[in-house]
Amino acid sequence: MVLLEIRWHGRGGQGAITAAQILAEAAYLYEGKYATASPSFGAERRGAPIMASTRISDNKIYRRSQIINPDVVIILDDTLIKSADVTSGLKKEGIIIINSKKDKGSLGFNSLKVYTIDVTSIAEGLNLYSSGSLVLNTPILGAIIKILKITTLDNIKKLISAKFPSDGGINALAAEKTYKQTKLE
Amino acid sequence: MAKLLLNGNHAAANACKDVGVQVIAAYPITPQSPIVERLSRFVDDGKLNAEFVRVESEHSAITVCIAASTTGARVFTASSANGLCLMHEQLHWAAGSRLPIVLACANRAPAAPWNVWTDEQDSISQRDTGWVQLYCEDNQEIYDTIIQAYKLGEDPEIYAPVMVCFDGYILSHTMMPVETIDDSNLIKEFLPPYKPHTHLDPNDPCIVNLVTFPWIRHDPDKPGIEKMGAYPEFRYALQQSLLKVPEKFKKIDKEFGDKFGRYYGIYKEYLCDDAEFIIFGIGTLACEARISADLLRKQGFKVGLINLKLYRPFPRDDLIEFITKHPDIKGIIVFDRNLSYGYEGAVCTDLKSTLYSAHFDIPVHNYIAGIGGRNITAEQIASATKKSCEMILKGQIDKKPEWINIDMED
Numbered sequence: 001m002v003l004l005e006i007r008w009h010g011r012g013g014q015g016a017i018t019a020a021q022i023l024a025e026a027a028y029l030y031e032g033k034y035a036t037a038s039p040s041f042g043a044e045r046r047g048a049p050i051m052a053s054t055r056i057s058d059n060k061i062y063r064r065s066q067i068i069n070p071d072v073v074i075i076l077d078d079t080l081i082k083s084a085d086v087t088s089g090l091k092k093e094g095i096i097i098i099n100s101k102k103d104k105g106s107l108g109f110n111s112l113k114v115y116t117i118d119v120t121s122i123a124e125g126l127n128l129y130s131s132g133s134l135v136l137n138t139p140i141l142g143a144i145i146k147i148l149k150i151t152t153l154d155n156i157k158k159l160i161s162a163k164f165p166s167d168g169g170i171n172a173l174a175a176e177k178t179y180k181q182t183k184l185e
Numbered sequence: 186m187a188k189l190l191l192n193g194n195h196a197a198a199n200a201c202k203d204v205g206v207q208v209i210a211a212y213p214i215t216p217q218s219p220i221v222e223r224l225s226r227f228v229d230d231g232k233l234n235a236e237f238v239r240v241e242s243e244h245s246a247i248t249v250c251i252a253a254s255t256t257g258a259r260v261f262t263a264s265s266a267n268g269l270c271l272m273h274e275q276l277h278w279a280a281g282s283r284l285p286i287v288l289a290c291a292n293r294a295p296a297a298p299w300n301v302w303t304d305e306q307d308s309i310s311q312r313d314t315g316w317v318q319l320y321c322e323d324n325q326e327i328y329d330t331i332i333q334a335y336k337l338g339e340d341p342e343i344y345a346p347v348m349v350c351f352d353g354y355i356l357s358h359t360m361m362p363v364e365t366i367d368d369s370n371l372i373k374e375f376l377p378p379y380k381p382h383t384h385l386d387p388n389d390p391c392i393v394n395l396v397t398f399p400w401i402r403h404d405p406d407k408p409g410i411e412k413m414g415a416y417p418e419f420r421y422a423l424q425q426s427l428l429k430v431p432e433k434f435k436k437i438d439k440e441f442g443d444k445f446g447r448y449y450g451i452y453k454e455y456l457c458d459d460a461e462f463i464i465f466g467i468g469t470l471a472c473e474a475r476i477s478a479d480l481l482r483k484q485g486f487k488v489g490l491i492n493l494k495l496y497r498p499f500p501r502d503d504l505i506e507f508i509t510k511h512p513d514i515k516g517i518i519v520f521d522r523n524l525s526y527g528y529e530g531a532v533c534t535d536l537k538s539t540l541y542s543a544h545f546d547i548p549v550h551n552y553i554a555g556i557g558g559r560n561i562t563a564e565q566i567a568s569a570t571k572k573s574c575e576m577i578l579k580g581q582i583d584k585k586p587e588w589i590n591i592d593m594e595d
Binding site for chain 1: 188190301302322352354355356358359360361362469470472473475476558560561562563
């Protein structure tokens with residue numbers, strides 16, 4: 001893995017920034033990679049479109065600029081397709097991982113490799129809410145590590161549990177459910 | 186030792202905890218605020234035995250630091266942009282009083298217009314206050330440099346305040362691998378407790394920094410015997426101490442590296458051995474430029490990189506030595522995320538002055554880049570550098586700085 005550049009799209013409160021960090025931690029602490037994670041620079045508001053990024057590499061990362069041509073775009077909420085330029089700069093062979101109940105053919109991402117996972121239903125099924133918002137970040141990590149082969153399910157569960165020590169393990173369980181429901185083809 | 190993924194602000198806060206700062210006073214400003222938020226938590230959790238002083242402005246924050254440092258405490262503050270500018274008057278006071286305060290500056294553009302993104306104009310504007318300025322390119326370097334900064338500033342041959350600067354958001358809010366030392370005994374071996382030159386004590390009252398005259402006077406307590414320093418002598422003494430910083434910092438850096446395994450030097454060089462062109466800069470622009478140097482090498486341009494860590498005092502002798510040892514250098518391309526209005530980038534001016542002082546006739550091109558957080562990529566740095574290389578080879582010298590990635594017409 002020379003350099004994997006991942007851009008996250010979410011809404012303020014959905015946890016994209018935390019997920020970007022947990023993914024970088026998984027790569028660094030468990031897989032011996034160099035990794036960085038950034039929020040979108042500037043102001044963030046609950047409900048407004050936000051971005052975050054994760055870079056993962058076998059070598060030390062010297063790139064400090066914001067990602068222009070991501071290898072992977074992760075979309076936590078399919079309503080963002082209308083309000084944010086989610087495919088901006090995505091490489092031709094790039095991957096989209098999106099939380100959606102819709103059929104991937106209906107999302108308008110022609111010719112791109114798209115993985116749809118209904119993370120919303122998994123989070124709702126587990127009653128996974130935080131401050132009134134449905135938690136989408138920890139469950140989608142289960143899909144991401146499976147599709148991108150970043151780390152094992154056990155490792156990501158350990159990291160998520162360490163991040164949310166008093167949640168009774170529900171975030172890790174959500175990641176596991178998503179992991180198992182994610183189909184690679 | 187702990188392997189962590191930390192943002193630059195938290196790397197700075199962890200370093201302050203590990204060196205055992207005793208007094209912290211700061212006023213919140215984006216993007217620096219998480220440093221002092223985390224420090225206040227360390228104090229609250231009992232992980233750091235320090236006095237945390239809440240203040241109503243940055244001017245008060247640095248003033249509290251000056252007072253606390255004069256009692257002999259190890260003190261810390263942090264700021265950015267307009268907050269740092271508000272400290273300006275007291276920055277002179279701290280340096281003139283020879284107080285080894287360490288200030289972390291998460292670099293941000295000063296208003297107006299209002300902007301919270303990265304820009305080195307804030308710390309460059311404090312260049313002439315008598316502070317040492319060190320610039321970082323990653324979060325490990327922020328952690329390590331704060332520890333080194335205390336060792337440097339507290340050295341009796343130096344006794345000067347140190348500003349540790351790092352680009353806002355790009356480092357302050359980006360998480361990266363950081364190895365923290367944690368072991369306070371190990372750090373104490375490297376950085377012993379601060380031995381102050383002045384120790385304000387209510388039981389032994391004295392005045393410091395009373396009016397100091399232009400002329401030499403005799404000590405009224407010892408007439409005809411001991412001369413008292415006058416104002417120019419104080420300034421001269423500070424300058425002489427600051428001139429010792431490059432050599433002192435190299436020693437400190439070596440000792441740090443021997444103990445903890447990481448070396449930085451007063452500048453970092455990359456691909457310079459056979460370089461005909463040097464990209465020169467500070468902070469994260471000069472970090473990203475490593476990739477630019479690689480790109481240009483593939484295109485046949487022998488490009489190297491100098492990322493300057495110690496900006497003030499400007500390490501003239503070391504840079505002259507570097508240029509002397511690299512006779513192939515045909516041109517230097519300086520990238521500045523700052524501007525001395527009406528002239529050019531501050532780093533460029535300083536470098537040109539150094540070259541002139543040793544009679545080097547090397548063309549220098551200056552680019553102003555990344556102002557107010559404008560995204561600047563390795564590819565853009567490479568493209569600008571390539572243009573300069575071609576101009577220099579044709580004997581064309583561009584005297585005026587050029588702005589890259591900017592949407593304006595002349």
